[in-house]
Amino acid sequence: MSDVPANALAPISARRRHTDQVMRAVLLIVTLLALVPLVLVILRLLTSGLKAISWDFFTTDPSGNFLGNPGGIKSAILGTIEMIAVAALITIPIGIGVALYLVEYGKQGRFAATVRYFVDVLTGVPSIVFGLFVYVALVVGNVGGSGFAAWKGALAIALLMLPIVTRSAEVVLLLVPDGLREAALALGAPRWKVVTRVVLPTAAPGLVTGSLLAIARGAGETAPLLFTAAIVQGTSFNLNARMNSLPAQIFADVGQAQDRLVARAWGAALTLVTMILILNIVARLVARRSRST
Amino acid sequence: MEAGALTTRDDLAAARLAGSSRGRLADPAFKWFLTILAVLILAIIVFFFVFLINKASPAISKFGLFGFTFGAEWNVSKSVYGAWPLLVGTLITSAVALVIGVPIALGAALYITELCPARLRAPLTMLLELLAAVPSVVYGLWGVFFLIPKLRPAEQWFADTFSFLPFVGGSVAGPNYFIAGLILAIMILPIVSAISREVISTVPAELKEGALALGATRWEMIRLAVLPYSRAGIAGAIMLGLGRAVGETIAVTLVIGNAPQIGKQIFDQGYTLAAVIANEFGEAANNKLHSAALIAAGLVLFVLTLLINAIARYIVVRGNRMRDIPPPEEELTMPTTGPLIGGPVMQ
Numbered sequence: 001m002s003d004v005p006a007n008a009l010a011p012i013s014a015r016r017r018h019t020d021q022v023m024r025a026v027l028l029i030v031t032l033l034a035l036v037p038l039v040l041v042i043l044r045l046l047t048s049g050l051k052a053i054s055w056d057f058f059t060t061d062p063s064g065n066f067l068g069n070p071g072g073i074k075s076a077i078l079g080t081i082e083m084i085a086v087a088a089l090i091t092i093p094i095g096i097g098v099a100l101y102l103v104e105y106g107k108q109g110r111f112a113a114t115v116r117y118f119v120d121v122l123t124g125v126p127s128i129v130f131g132l133f134v135y136v137a138l139v140v141g142n143v144g145g146s147g148f149a150a151w152k153g154a155l156a157i158a159l160l161m162l163p164i165v166t167r168s169a170e171v172v173l174l175l176v177p178d179g180l181r182e183a184a185l186a187l188g189a190p191r192w193k194v195v196t197r198v199v200l201p202t203a204a205p206g207l208v209t210g211s212l213l214a215i216a217r218g219a220g221e222t223a224p225l226l227f228t229a230a231i232v233q234g235t236s237f238n239l240n241a242r243m244n245s246l247p248a249q250i251f252a253d254v255g256q257a258q259d260r261l262v263a264r265a266w267g268a269a270l271t272l273v274t275m276i277l278i279l280n281i282v283a284r285l286v287a288r289r290s291r292s293t
Numbered sequence: 294m295e296a297g298a299l300t301t302r303d304d305l306a307a308a309r310l311a312g313s314s315r316g317r318l319a320d321p322a323f324k325w326f327l328t329i330l331a332v333l334i335l336a337i338i339v340f341f342f343v344f345l346i347n348k349a350s351p352a353i354s355k356f357g358l359f360g361f362t363f364g365a366e367w368n369v370s371k372s373v374y375g376a377w378p379l380l381v382g383t384l385i386t387s388a389v390a391l392v393i394g395v396p397i398a399l400g401a402a403l404y405i406t407e408l409c410p411a412r413l414r415a416p417l418t419m420l421l422e423l424l425a426a427v428p429s430v431v432y433g434l435w436g437v438f439f440l441i442p443k444l445r446p447a448e449q450w451f452a453d454t455f456s457f458l459p460f461v462g463g464s465v466a467g468p469n470y471f472i473a474g475l476i477l478a479i480m481i482l483p484i485v486s487a488i489s490r491e492v493i494s495t496v497p498a499e500l501k502e503g504a505l506a507l508g509a510t511r512w513e514m515i516r517l518a519v520l521p522y523s524r525a526g527i528a529g530a531i532m533l534g535l536g537r538a539v540g541e542t543i544a545v546t547l548v549i550g551n552a553p554q555i556g557k558q559i560f561d562q563g564y565t566l567a568a569v570i571a572n573e574f575g576e577a578a579n580n581k582l583h584s585a586a587l588i589a590a591g592l593v594l595f596v597l598t599l600l601i602n603a604i605a606r607y608i609v610v611r612g613n614r615m616r617d618i619p620p621p622e623e624e625l626t627m628p629t630t631g632p633l634i635g636g637p638v639m640q
Contacts, residue, residue: 012510020510024408030400031409031417034486037479038424041435048438098334101327115331118338124533124602125595126540128567132591133341135574136348140584162334192323220428223542223571247430247543254434254547262438269431276426 049270052263058271062233062249062264070260073268075235076249079150080272082237083229083245084219086154087161092211095165102166103173104195116170122163130159131224139228150236150243153229157221161214168210172203205290212283216276222247246272342595349592352585361589367553367564369573374586376593378555382470382563383594386545387538389474389559390481394538395531398482402489407515418490425483433547436476441467441548444475448560465560468550473565476544481534488533492526493519525612532605536598542567566594 012020056072063071098115106112134156139147176199184194200207225248232242246268253265352374353361364375405417448465456462496519504514520527550562551572570587577583 012508016510016513020512023512023515027400027404027408030397031404034397034401034424034482035420037482038420038427040439041427041431044435044439045431094330094333097327097330101331105324105327106331111331115335118335120606121599121602122334122338124536124540124598126542126567126598128540128542128570129345129591129595132570132574132588133345136584136588137344140578159337166334190320192319195323216426220426220430222428222430223567226571227574247428250430250434251543251547254430254437265434269434273427273431276428277423280426 045266045270045273048263048266052267053270057264057267061235062244064233070264071233073246073249073264073271075233075244076246076268077271078235078237079229079244080219080246080275082239083150083154083157083225083243084215086151086239087157087218088211088215090154091158091161091165091214095162095211095214096169096207098166099169099173100195100199102170104191104199119163119166122159123167126223127160127221128223128227130156131227134159134224135227144240146240146242148228148230148242149240150229151239153225153243153245154239156224156228157218160221160224161218164214164217165211168213169203169207172206172210173199175206176202205286209283209287209290212279212286216279216283219279220247220272220276222251226251246275345588345592345595349585349589351582352589355582361586362593365555367569369576369583372582374582374589376566376586376590378553379564379566379569379590380593380597381555382549383539383565383567383597385470385556385559385563386473386477386549386565387535389471390477390538391531391535392478393475394478394481394534395485397478398485398530398534399489399527401482402486402493403515403519406490406493407519408511421483421486423483424479425487429480429541429543430547432476432480433544436472436544436548437468440472440475444472452558452560460558461560463558463560466550466556466562468548468562469560470549470556470563471559473545473549473563474559476548477538477541480541480544481537484537485530485534488530489523489527492523492530495526496522525608529605529609529612532601532608536601536605539601540567540594540598542571546571566590566597570594 058072058077059074060072061075062073063069065071098119102112102116106115134152138144138152138155139149144151180198180202181194184198185191189197225245229245229248230242231248231252232244234244236243250265250268250272253261253268256262356364356374361374361376362380363377364373365377366373366375367378368374401417401421405414405421409417445465445467448469448471452462452465500518500522501514504518505511509517545565546568549565549568551564551568552562553564553569556563570591573583574587577587
C-alpha cells in the first residue's frame with residue numbers, strides 16, 4: 001500500500017463534484033432541448049393536420065378553385081407513390097449491383113476505390129443539384145416529347161437515392177461471412193451462383209432495410225421534383241406527363257398563404273410524415289427480425 | 294470416390310450449385326455486368342459535372358469565374374449575376390446552424406452514450422432519429438407558421454438589448470437568416486448526433502475505466518478520455534452536418550425571405566445559393582443567361598459541398614489512422630492526442 005499516493009483514495013473535492021453534477025445536468029438539459037423541436041413539430045402536425053383530414057381529403061384532387069373548396073390531395077399521394085416506385089425500380093438494382101461489384105470483385109483495388117470515392121461524392125451532392133441536372137439535361141430540351149414529366153422526377157429521385165442504396169448495401173454485403181462464400185466455392189459453385197444463391201439471400205434483410213430507408217429519404221424530397229415533375233392538380237398515371245407529389249403540393253400551398261390552402265398543406269404534411277414513418281418502422285422491423293434469426 | 298456417394302442430398306445440392314459447363318460462361322458475364330454497372334456510376338458522375346459546367350458557361354464567360362462567384366449584385370432585371378450575396382447567405386445560415394446545432398447534438402450524443410440509464414438509450418436514440426424522418430418541406434411549413442411568428446418578439450427583444458454586438462440590432466424581419474439557421478440546426482442535429490454517437494461508442498472501455506479507476510468523476514472521464522479520443526470523428530461529423538446545411542433547399546427557401554442582398558444583421562432577410570435556384574428556375578426557362586447563372590450557382594454550391602465533404606473525409610480518415618496505433622500493453626497512455634490523465638484529475 002505504500003506506493004499508492006496519499007491523495008489517490010482521498011474523497012473527490014467539493015469543487016470537482018460540483019463541476020461533475022453541473023455538467024451532467026447540462027448534458028441532460030441539452031438532450032431534452034434536442035427533443036423540443038420534435039415535440040413541437042409533431043404536436044403542430046397533429047393539431048393542424050388532423051383538422052384538414054377527412055375521407056374526401058384523400059379521395060379528391062386539388063380543385064384549383066381560387067375560392068371555395070380547395071379539394072384534397074389524392075393526386076399528390078398517388079403521384080408520390082408512383083414516382084418513388086419508379087425511382088426505386090431504377091435505383092435499387094443498380095445500387096445493389098454496384099455494391100456487389102465493390103464487395104465481390106473490386107475489393108480494395110484502385111478502380112473500386114475510385115468508384116467508392118465517387119459514390120461518397122454523390123452522397124454529399126445537395127438534392128437540388130440533382131434536380132437542376134435533370135432539369136437542364138431532360139426538361140429544357142423536351143426530351144421524350146414533353147417538358148416536365150413524372151419519369152424525369154423519378155430519375156432525379158433515383159439519382160439521389162443511388163448513393164444511399166449503394167453505401168448501405170455495401171456495408172450489409174461485407175457482413176456476410178467469408179466462410180459461407182468459401183464453403184459454396186469449395187462445393188464447386190461458380191462465382192455468380194455464390195453471389196445469387198448464397199450472398200444475396202444471406203444479406204437480404206439488410207438490403208431490404210437499406211432500400212426502404214433510401215425510399216423514405218427519397219419520398220420526402222421536394223427540390224428535385226419541383227424542377228422535373230412540376231405541380232398539377234389532376235391524378236395522372238402517365239409517366240410522360242406532369243405529376244403531382246406530396247412535397248411539391250405542400251410547397252405550392254405554403255406559397256399561397258391562404259388559410260384553406262395552408263390547412264391542406266398541414267394535412268398533406270401529416271400524410272407525408274406518416275408515410276415516411278411507416279417506411280422507417282417497417283425497415284426497422286425487417287432489420288430486427290434478421291438479427292434475431 | 295464411390296459412385297453411390299453422389300446420390301446423397303448434399304452432393305446433389307453441390308452438383309446443382311456447380312452447374313453445367315455451359316453455365317460457367319455465366320461467371321465472366323456476371324462479373325462484366327457488375328463491372329459495367331460500376332463504370333456506369335462513374336460515367337454518370339463525370340457526365341453530370343461536365344454537363345453542368347458546359348451549361349453554366351454563358352454566365353461564367355460573361356462575368357468570369359471570379360466575377361461570378363464574388364460579384365456583389367444579383368439582379369435579374371438588369372441581367373447582372375453575382376453570386377456573392379447568395380454565397381454569404383449560405384455561409385451565414387450554415388454558421389448559425391453549426392453554432393446552435395453542434396453543441397446540442399454533441400451534448401445529446403454524450404448523454405446517450407455515457408450518462409443515461411441503459412434502458413433509456415434506445416428510445417432516446419430513436420426519438421433523435423425521428424428528427425431526420427421529417428422532410429425538409431415540413432420543416433419549412435412549420436418554420437413559416439410557427440417559428441417565424443412565435444420567435445419574432447424574442448428576436449426583437451434580443452436585437453434591442455444586444456444591439457452593441459456586431460450584426461445585431463435594428464428591426465427584425467419575419468423571415469431571416471437566424472430562423473433559417475435555426476431550422477438548419479434542427480435538420481443537421483440527427484446526423485451530427487448519430488455520427489458522434491458512433492464515434493464515441495468506439496472509445497475503448499479500458500480508457501474510460503482507467504480514468505474512473507484513477508478517481509475521475511464521470512465528467513472528467515468524458516473530458517479526459519472520451520473527447521480527446523473521439524475528437525477527429527466528431528470533427529468529421531460536424532463537417533458532414535455542415536455539408537447538409539449548405540445544400541438544404543426547401544426549408545430555407547420558405548423562411549429566409551429571398552432578398553438577393555447581404556443583410557446587415559442576422560435578423561435581416563437574405564438568400565442562399567440553393568434557394569435562388571429553387572425560386573428562379575421557372576422564370577429563367579426562356580432566358581439563357583439567367584438559367585446559365587442559376588446553373589453556375591448550382592455549381593458553386595456543388596463545389597462548396599465537395600470541399601466540405603472532402604475535408605470531413607480527410608479528418609475522419611486521418612483520425613482513424615492515428616487511432617489504429619495499438620496502445621502499449623502495460624501503461625495506460627492515449628495513443629492519439631496528448632496524455633489521458635491531465636493535471637486536474639489528481640490535484
